[in-house]
Amino acid sequence: MILDTLILENFGAYGGIQRAELTPEPGRPVILFGGMNGGGKTTMLDAVQLAFYGARARISNRGKQAYKDYLRDSIHRGADLSEGASITLRFRRMMDGESRDFELCRSWRVGIKGVEETIRVRRDGLPDEMFTDHWDEVIDAYLPSSIAHLFFFDGEQIMELAEGGNAAEILGTAIHSLLGLDLVERLETDLKVLERRQRAEGLDDQAEEQLTLVCCEGDRHHREQEGVANEEGKLVNHAGRLAKEVLTIEDVFRAEGGELYEQRNELETQLGALKARRHMGEVALRELAAGPLPLLLVEAELAEVERQVRHEREIRHAQTLIDALAERDQQVLTALQSEGLPVKAVKAVQKALASDRRQRNGLAGQPLVLEAPDDLAPHIGHLRGVVLPAAEAHARKLIVEIAKLDERVARAEADLERVPAADRIAVIQAELSAARVAHAAKLADLQLVRIRKESLAKQRAEVESRMDRIGEQGFDQRVTVDDRQRILKHSVKVRGTLETFRTLVVKRHTTNMESLMLESFQKLLRKVGLVTGLSISPVTFEATLTGRDGKPLPFDRLSAGERQLLATSMLWGLARASGRPIPTIIDTPLGRLDSAHRGHLIERYFPSASHQVLLLSTDEEIVGEYLDDLRPMITRSYLLDHDEVAGRTSIKEGYFA
16 A cells, blocks of 8 residues: 555644655655644644544544544544545555555545535545445455554554553554454354254253244344345445446536536626726726826926926025135125224235135025925935835736736636526536436435444344343253253354364464564664564463563563663554555654664664654654664755744644754
């Protein structure tokens, strides 16, 4: 199996539609996700398991919460509950020697009757009703939910296995599922049925009569169940054919422009709105043209006028200053003469003052052309620096908007021109409507049959329970020993033998699992030779380590990091023993490991864990030198960007800076 695409819509922390491409390149199996704690890493792991297994998925934060309540709470807080959420998973797997493409979509919403869940499966691009209706059986035949934790797990699960509290239970469940020992359980169930029948043969007349009536009722339920099952199969096939017919007519309908015909009113409304927006833009542009905008054509002349006004103001100031200086110079000379200064000195001062006035007369003597008021220059400066640039920017924006609206108007008009005539599309539309009605009716019939099937199953279970009670009551009343007792005795003995068989099967096959686990552990462990053996009890599933001295090595003799590596090795070994080519997804992959053990995981485990490895890392795990070491094995990286204000996480390409 290869996971190609994961699409999350309003699931948990992921608001809107978020998409991640997961297809690995040859020789680069790792897809790396980076996210802060609480940013949606575990939610992504939950999403994959929820898509596959629904109510049976091992979800991190569900606890004892009812499944429907969990689905309701997992809808993104900013989303409409009636729109709901969905998880779409596109993947490939081999079937009958050929690669098949699948699209699995699990969606749910809150409706009038509460949470409504829908599963849709497409195979090779086409809806597959059989896979959709029996998805639980399909996925369990390929990857049972009981062993999914061997491939999809997080740091907390590794810690739980490493601490040893539930290690035996986890190993027992995984080994039991891997070996397919459910067949033994079915045999034990069949033996119990045989024992029940044998007990029934020694009943008294009254009990036998009661049992006969109950058996007749059970046979009737069985026949009805067979009939309902046949009817269900026929309805599934018929509904599948009708669904294909609907798809075929829909293709013809689209090819003839049927969708455009159905959108005609919407297109006309859209076209009217676009033309109205364009008209408003044109009106605004005309208002600018009627205002200051034309002055942009004489912007250079306005600048020259502004300079001339400022120059003439300087001329006037110079003229005023010349008059004031002449009066002042006369006063200075008079004061000097009154002080009895020598005539020669007074003439020298008079000459210097006269020279200064002549120099200043050059500016004061220039002509006044505009004779404009002094405040005209600031007004022109404001016009050139503020008013005209703002008008120009607004005009350019309006021109761009009007051009875009022209394009949209042209496209809308072209779409309307392509709308087929009503008489041309009416026949196909009627066929499509009839096909959809027929398909919906067949699905409704199928639903009724399935409700009937469930009801019959409950009734038959009740009948079997009554049969057991009658058989046990009559058996207790018997006092003679006959062949039936011998059969019962041997049946019980056979069930004991099956239990022994189960243990022997586990013991025989755990040898390979032990070898793969030990090989994985020694590959990851920094201390070569610390552990030389690993065994699993076929009865209790307790794991025992052997040290270099040949004696049992207690788990508490290992460091916390070594126990985590051991737990990882157990999961890795079991996954390899399964023989299933399943991707590996690891949340918080490095946990509380020290630097040496982290390096071993980076170098030896992640590139070899599977043909496709999804790692969900925090900003304190796969960074720096660890990221550099892993980079050659990475196909692509994503950053789970969580917006605290908006309360939503987005999937973006890239990684921690």
